[in-house]
Structure formats: C-alpha cells, structure tokens
Amino acid sequence: MIAENLARVHERIREACRKAGRDPGEVTLIAVGKTKPADLLMEAYRAGERVFGENKVQEILEKETQMPSDVRWHMIGHLQRNKVRQVIDKAELIHSVDTVRLAETIQIEAEKKGLVVPVLIEVNIGGEESKYGAAPDNVLFMARAISEMKNVRVRGLMTIAPYVEDPEDNRVLFARMKELGEEIRKKGISNIRMDILSMGMTNDYEVAIQEGATMVRVGTGIFGSREQGK
Numbered sequence: 587m588i589a590e591n592l593a594r595v596h597e598r599i600r601e602a603c604r605k606a607g608r609d610p611g612e613v614t615l616i617a618v619g620k621t622k623p624a625d626l627l628m629e630a631y632r633a634g635e636r637v638f639g640e641n642k643v644q645e646i647l648e649k650e651t652q653m654p655s656d657v658r659w660h661m662i663g664h665l666q667r668n669k670v671r672q673v674i675d676k677a678e679l680i681h682s683v684d685t686v687r688l689a690e691t692i693q694i695e696a697e698k699k700g701l702v703v704p705v706l707i708e709v710n711i712g713g714e715e716s717k718y719g720a721a722p723d724n725v726l727f728m729a730r731a732i733s734e735m736k737n738v739r740v741r742g743l744m745t746i747a748p749y750v751e752d753p754e755d756n757r758v759l760f761a762r763m764k765e766l767g768e769e770i771r772k773k774g775i776s777n778i779r780m781d782i783l784s785m786g787m788t789n790d791y792e793v794a795i796q797e798g799a800t801m802v803r804v805g806t807g808i809f810g811s812r813e814q815g816k
C-alpha cells in the first residue's frame with residue numbers, strides 16, 4: 587500500500603513539474619512519518635525512499651536507531667531550544683528556525699560539535715495566529731543576523747500553509763514565498779544561500795511545486811491518516 591502511495595506521489599510530482607516546465611530532479615520528496623512506527627517507514631525505505639521528515643526530536647532519535655544509516659532525517663517541526671543539542675548531528679536539515687534566539691542556540695551547540703548546521707527560516711506566510719514561523723517582514727532581518735553565525739547556514743525558507751479545501755487558495759502564498767526567497771537572495775548576503783524552498787503538503791504539494799517548491803513534505807498521502815490532534 588505504501589509503495590503504491592509513494593509511486594502515486596512521485597508520479598504527481600513529475601506531472602506538476604511537467605506542467606510548470608521544471609526538472610523533477612529539482613524537487614525532493616520528504617516522507618513525513620510522524621506518529622507512524624519505524625516498520626511502516628521501512629516500507630517506504632524498501633520502495634527506495636531515503637529522506638524522512640519528523641516534527642518531534644524524540645521521534646527522530648527513536649526511529650534513527652531502528653532504521654538503516656543511509657536514511658536522511660529532516661527536522662520539520664517546532665524546535666525547542668533545549669532539544670537542539672540532541673538533534674543537530676542527526677538531522678541533515680532543520681526546516682523550522684523561526685527566531686534568531688533559536689539560531690543562536692544552534693550556533694552554540696554546533697560550534698561545540700564542530701558542525702555547520704544547515705537550516706531554513708520558517709515563515710508564517712498566511713499570518714495565522716496559531717502557527718509558528720517568522721512574520722514575512724522579519725525574514726530579511728533574521729537572514730542577516732544568522733549570516734553572522736559561523737556554524738549555522740541558512741539554505742532557504744520553509745512554510746506551513748493554511749489548511750484549505752481548495753489547494754488553489756494557497757497558490758498566492760506559495761508565490762509570495764518564492765518572491766521572498768528571491769528578494770533575500772538578491773541581497774547577496776554572505777554565508778547564506780537561498781536555494782531551498784520547503785513548502786507543500788499532501789493537500790497542496792502540486793500547487794507548491796508549480797510555484798517553485800524544491801522540497802515537499804508529504805505525510806498522509808504516503809502513510810495514511812494520523813490520529814486526531816497529532
């Protein structure tokens with residue numbers, strides 16, 4: 587079942603790329619296995635998937651020990667500063683840096699371990715009260731501040747768009763994310779890159795790809811629905 591779901595998602599990614607005149611090689615699928623056990627994730631692994639996203643540090647730590655070492659883990663959920671130390675050498679990318687303070691903690695811990703940690707700045711592009719993420723007006727300031735941190739490397743932007751019935755309703759937000767990334771890239775700030783745009787989930791990843799996403803984070807569309815509230 588999971589192998590079939592995955593094949594369908596990959597097919598839809600290719601189709602969205604085709605429509606947008608993009609190379610499918612530009613888009614990385616992140617299989618979001620949160621709340622699901624490692625044996626279910628292993629079905630995706632056996633079908634060829636290597637990039638997995640989790641929204642809790644604890645789940646990365648647990649599943650990392652249960653899965654092969656060539657799995658690449660992405661931290662996509664809200665990150666508490668007291669968990670930074672545990673995750674920076676486990677995740678290949680942290681998608682959810684939403685304050686300079688969090689970046690500072692990553693800097694301190696990364697320096698201790700002699701790492702340079704790639705991160706995305708999480709943007710609350712829909713301006714939703716309930717969501718984490720920096721206000722769009724704050725992102726340039728944050729990018730500049732983090733560019734001063736030797737052991738943290740901004741690679742781009744991430745957003746969790748609002749849940750909408752019709753994914754077309756998020757198109758304008760995805761387009762705004764792309765613009766924001768371009769705007770910052772044009773400043774030529776040293777020590778940062780703006781080559782990653784992480785946006786699009788099960789409900790709207792095709793629209794996100796058409797608007798420039800380079801990473802899509804798909805959970806339900808691969809692993810099925812989660813228990814309510816998770």
Ligand SMILES: *Cc1c(COP(=O)(O)O)cnc(C)c1O
Pocket residue numbers: 618620641662663746787788789803804805806807
């Ligand atoms: C759960 C989650 C996803 C995947 O959501 P689906 O709608 O199940 O595809 C993507 N990104 C983040 C940050 C998440 O927490």
